[in-house]
Amino acid sequence: MNTLYVQYPESLPDCARLSREEFERDMRLALAAKLFELGRLSSGQAAALVPTDRYSFLRSLHQVGVAAINWNLGEFDDEVANA
DSSP, rough: OOOOOOOOTTTTHHTTTHHHHHHHHHHHHHHOOOOOOOTTOOOHHHHHHTSOHHHHHHHHHHGOOOOOOOOHHHHHHHHHHHH
């Protein structure tokens, strides 16, 4: 397993009104969500980056403004027609 280190000012978690652990978890979620949104990672791969299970990851995407499903109108119509 590779490791990525991110340096940030010691005061940053306090500015965000979070503990250091909460801040770092939020940072991992934001990174994973963005890579998922860009299509660089699957939801399962992104969930492993947080780390959490896939279901919890998908449910938490709204916290960072990322859609869990990115369908165009035609794909959505097809899904509704086949439901």
